[in-house]
Amino acid sequence: MNDPHGHPHPHAHDGHAHGGRIARWRHTARHLVTPHSHESADKTDAALESSAKGMRALWVSLGVLGATALMQVVVVILSGSVALLGDTVHNAADALTALPLAVAFVLGRRAATRRFTYGYGRAEDVAGIVIVLTIAASAVFAGWTAVDRLLDPRPISYLPAVAAAAVVGFIGNEWVARYRIRVGREIGSAALVADGLHARTDGFTSLAVLLGAGGAAIGWRLADPIVGLLITAAIVFVLRDAAREVFRRVMDAVDPALVDAAESALLAVPGVRAVGELRLRWIGHRLRAEVAVVVDGELTVRQAHRVAVAAEHALLHAVPKLTAALVHADPAATPGEADPHAALDHHAPAHAPAHAPAHAPVV
Template sequence: MHKTAGQRDPAAAFPLAHGRDDAGERRQANRAVAVSAVGLAATGLVELLLAVVTGSVGLLGDAIHNLSDVSTSAVVFLGFRLSRRLPSERYPYGLERAEDLAGIGIAVVVWASAVFAGYESVRKLIEHGHTDHIAAGIAGAMLGIAGNQIVARYKLSVGKRINSGTLIADARHSWLDALSSAGALAGLVAVALGQPWGDAVAGIAVTGFICHVGYEVTRDVVHRLADGVDPEIVTVAEEASGSVPGVVHAHARARWTGRTLRVEIEGWVNPELTARECDAIGHLVADQVSRRVPAAGSLTWIARAGPADPGC
């Protein structure tokens, strides 16, 4: 006796046609993190040395921010390592969320950098601190701009290629460092032109840049952890599923776990269909979703018996 759609198991997972090279993506991510950490460490140490020599708080804030990127790189690396864990009874989806949780570490470091840079800048402005060796400071700020732009572009490219929200957030952090370096440069130029307060004001401006990116990084991390997705993903997934013969109505949900976009489709079908026929429809749905939603990495098909009420 055949099982009908109303009697079958409620859900089934189907492989998508465009399988991901997860191991290759992890290698790319780890390489991006390692290369950027080395580059930022070198840039930050040079800037820190020049900040001590010149007494520039703008350059000091930029140096601390660059060196903080090295610590966030370590957090990102840890997140990628933990996300390799296989699913278990305690963690049925594995630890892919570790990549998203690593984003929290990045946000914390960004905000801590903002507090430190802001404190030092306000203190220098109040105490009328001096800045020396302006040319050396300008060279250090220019080095910061170049180094951070290169690192940010590299990490952003890899992050988008492998759909890593954490790596993209880390790239934005590095992009901010380039802007903060530009702010430090502007302050030093102002000092060179006879405006001694320029460096302290630049430090405050750098703090503003840091706060802006801190807000963006925090917003993106919270969005992912709260299972937020682009509404268009759900709309397209429902349209793709509904276009499959035999699917009367489809309802989709989606969420990110690390770099994996998990899509769940509830499809209402003829209650007289057998389990085999429902599975066949599920495979067709998986094929359509993989074509229309290329970012999808996992699909769960749930067959519901009977015509659906579109108002439900």
């Protein structure tokens, strides 16, 4: 078993066949083209850099959306448009979601402790829950205001200003959405991506305000509250998508393609005969892996450790956002030999393992 702390990665594997030498030559050539290091300091620097990018995205988007919402507040006070009010509330709520995410990114930089042995990356998931609750609250407020105005219609003034505010709201939200989604996917932050999707829908709801202004311009007084209800429905759809994304992250869901990539990388490592248990989990916007690989039972401890280190190294190359992997080497079973894990059977959970060692040996 190898610990995922920084250390040199040996590439010499005694007794491997011609195919193993070719694989090592190919890997060495790849290093000459794209040199890198997986030392602990480098991993920490990458983690801090991703958090810094997330913080920058949050503050920039907070400034843009905050300025947009303030401009819309002025127009709401002058015009009395309930559709624009709903859009403004949504924009303001979207801007304020930067605050819990900022706290999460700051906490995520803290080192692991004896109590929080995985660090504080999970704070991002808590921030995601706060974002979902904020979206839900904005939906309730916008819907209540629209229904109230539907029951008690009122005239709207300053229609050109309402239309202009709607266009500005769309431009601001779409720019922020693109920025947040791009940075969120780049650093692997589900909360930031969910926040970007939230901003994108805000942009389209801003355009919907134009419909309300157009209806009011031709004398249809119910156009404004009806558009307000449509905006509420759009917020609910965003709420559904954001809640699903955050729920999956809280439940340790990962993209199956990442599991496939990890599995393929492990099976290509010289000395790995099969892949047993394979688990991936997000901790904030970083991934960790736990895996058991099957190796030749006649290998020495040092030789098995070399295979485990090579397996960890292959995972760090193959799985984006992976910062640590714990690899356990199991000896291949021989006829008549007792299962070395039999003593653990009574500790096993009732359900089947998530990833059974059902792969054909790779020599």
